[in-house]
Amino acid sequence: MKYRLSELAAFLKRKFIGKDVEISGCNTLMDAKEGEISFLANPKYAKYLKSTKAGAVILEPSYASDEKNCIISDNPYLDFAKVVSLFAKEQGEFSGVSELSHIHEDAEIAEDVVIYPYVYIGPRAKIGKKTRIFPGVYIGEDVFIGDECTIYPNVVIMGGCEIGNRVILHPGVVIGADGFGFAMGDEGREKFPQIGKVVIEDEVEIGANSTVDRAALGETKIGKGTKIDNQVQIGHNVKIGANSVIVAQVGVAGSTNIGNNVILAGQVGIVGHINIADGVIIGAKSGVPKDIKKKGIYSGIPIMEHSRFLRASSVIQKLPEIYKEFKQLKNKLDLLEKQLKRNQDG
Amino acid sequence: MKYRLSELAAFLKRKFIGKDVEISGCNTLMDAKEGEISFLANPKYAKYLKSTKAGAVILEPSYASDEKNCIISDNPYLDFAKVVSLFAKEQGEFSGVSELSHIHEDAEIAEDVVIYPYVYIGPRAKIGKKTRIFPGVYIGEDVFIGDECTIYPNVVIMGGCEIGNRVILHPGVVIGADGFGFAMGDEGREKFPQIGKVVIEDEVEIGANSTVDRAALGETKIGKGTKIDNQVQIGHNVKIGANSVIVAQVGVAGSTNIGNNVILAGQVGIVGHINIADGVIIGAKSGVPKDIKKKGIYSGIPIMEHSRFLRASSVIQKLPEIYKEFKQLKNKLDLLEKQLKRNQDG
């Protein structure tokens, strides 16, 4: 694939400066070769603008100059993403429905669905049009999957779960395994049967080997447009709002409600049965033990306001010296006290 | 499925109060509809007792009243779990042994076993009666699986491992992958061959995408009735006792021994080669660096007694202010000291 710079500018509805060069690929400022287009979004990388071999650069007006072919944009990263999507090749080349798959006769498969070999689709499952299902996927009975979804290899969707449109489930994702619930009986723990389901709304993306448990009763829900990274664990009956971002290895315990536009950085843990307000941001590795009612940035185990966390952390680093000084201070004060007493007595 | 309230009470061997209504499902107090039964176990939810639309509620004697149809129980959560199990539908509707599976001729398959398509069973493996094996499961050579187990899709059980009776392995679980062991040689790390196995006792349940490594020598062992959540990592040669509970994303490093009735909350990490006593509870996200010999609740990185952790955490939150005051105190003391000296000299 090749495009003229003018064609890319027109596609983005942006202006371009310089020669109308031919572009055949995309790359970073540092690695770009002559025929490739690049972008500048982070000022940290502005220093590479002079030396880059990129044929053209997408950048903000303030960085534009006659020295470089460029497309002027007020959102260079987004525009670059759009250009990359022109060059991107979808994963997988299989088409049609493989005879090596096992599709129950009571399943409904819409038109233009792709089903690779070794896919199991249970009774009464419904697969929407243009959805692609890679090898090794298990789709249980009564599962609903919308249109234009991509279900990558070895994904498991247990019975009764519902997946919206344009959802992407990366390899190894497990949707609808039993939640972790037991009642204490006389002879040890007895399983609380998990009879709810998982509902995943449109445009959700879930990363490799992440797990979303089915509800005990009712549903576990991932809201529209929410993006979940790899190896994330979502407990039963959790509700996550729209357009939230959950980074790798986060764990959210059962029955917790997370709002819209929330960001949970990597390895965060959230206890069960709490509420996180819209727009909250939690720093990496933090532990959230109770409700967060106010939008803001929080960090720490347990969390506090992020700015406080940074200051507290800097004191923690000095604790060995501070504690030494503290003990000296105590001695000094004792001495002073004695001295004062002596003075008074004397 | 429908039951009279009197039938449910008889099944539970409990008394009921009110009308002998018909029950066709189970739900929470908040979400229950007229024909559904609910329960009250957590006093926090007692406020919903008046407004619930549930046809009946399982509750403790102190909450019973004439206003509501109810079953009187001294363990409402357990009894509700039992009722839910009456209504619960097992996952999966496949029966028999699929011809699309690959079963080695030297494998032994007991009666009433269910084997879905795309299952691989190696030589000399033995599968106990009524065990169900979902699609995409790999069972290596010489694996032993007991009776009435459920092996969900894409589980992997490597050669030589042993699984007891009524064990549930959720999707993506890996049993018996090599432990992480290397010896430093002249040209980098050399693999220490992992020739031990994994033994999983009766009534164990292991959550989606969890991993239990095979022993270097000897065995890794999960004791009877222990419940493990999703994405838990159990290192080689770890021994876990009976009826313990291991919540999501916990990691236990190699050769550690964990007792009976231990609870490890989410994202806990335990170093290798240590011992954790029976009945110990570790709070979420904690790090355990050495033996715990005494039953109790512990938290923190590294752990301390939980009550101490709570108090220390509350001081940590105040550290920025405390440190400021501390510096003021030092100055004040210096001033006082000088003043006193001046007084004495004067």
Next chain:
Amino acid sequence: MKYRLSELAAFLKRKFIGKDVEISGCNTLMDAKEGEISFLANPKYAKYLKSTKAGAVILEPSYASDEKNCIISDNPYLDFAKVVSLFAKEQGEFSGVSELSHIHEDAEIAEDVVIYPYVYIGPRAKIGKKTRIFPGVYIGEDVFIGDECTIYPNVVIMGGCEIGNRVILHPGVVIGADGFGFAMGDEGREKFPQIGKVVIEDEVEIGANSTVDRAALGETKIGKGTKIDNQVQIGHNVKIGANSVIVAQVGVAGSTNIGNNVILAGQVGIVGHINIADGVIIGAKSGVPKDIKKKGIYSGIPIMEHSRFLRASSVIQKLPEIYKEFKQLKNKLDLLEKQLKRNQDG
């Protein structure tokens, strides 16, 4: 398999002391039976040397005695690993290429490759000689896999990724799923297409259910001889050097560079876009927020030098008492100050 002690000594190019007994297995000092060989590497276990039933022990010269048959070694652990490898049986007994697998006609399969049933190999993929591919593996288009690799069950290698020679991928590993990248658009997050790849060099081993994301542009790279444990997450565009060790449940965020011979202990988290120098060791559960330029051992959230972390942690444990004393100190000082003032005024 059985060997004389003299044969094992010759194999290791070491001397032996005692009777030339027959050895038929390997075990720990504690568990070894008469016909088994054991080893002593950790002085902690020297106490078992007297009581062990092992037929022979590999140990350092200082532990050698006439009382025990032994092989004298200056690296007993490495030598024991070599002996164990004599007795170790490879996982899996399948040979040849299964007709139940799906191999694209444009894929190139070298000689002596083993392909189990239910393997999917896409167009233009190349598999090197003696590589073994277990059931349920997905190998996308244009994937390159070198010689003598072991690809365990249910591994997924997405299109275009490259795997070197003698690489071991344990069950459930996902190589080349999309990195986590989105650009903020007017109607929510838009996917930044991930068009790069993953390159895994020779002798790398990756543990069960770990994930290595494909680069947005360019490549994610794991260097020669690096060993990665279970449930590790490597973000897009991360570069890891040679002979590094990454323990279970570590997460490395996108575009971070990790040097050679680095050790990341369990559950460590590393932010994106930073550099970790060669030889750095990070303690378990630590959080690394910025570059580490100097070789050393670091721990904590955020990290500090490990020795400082230990001292700071010991102060944290005492914070409740210290804070109490601190408040007493303040009062005492206030009193003294008043008294002094009174003295002066008086």
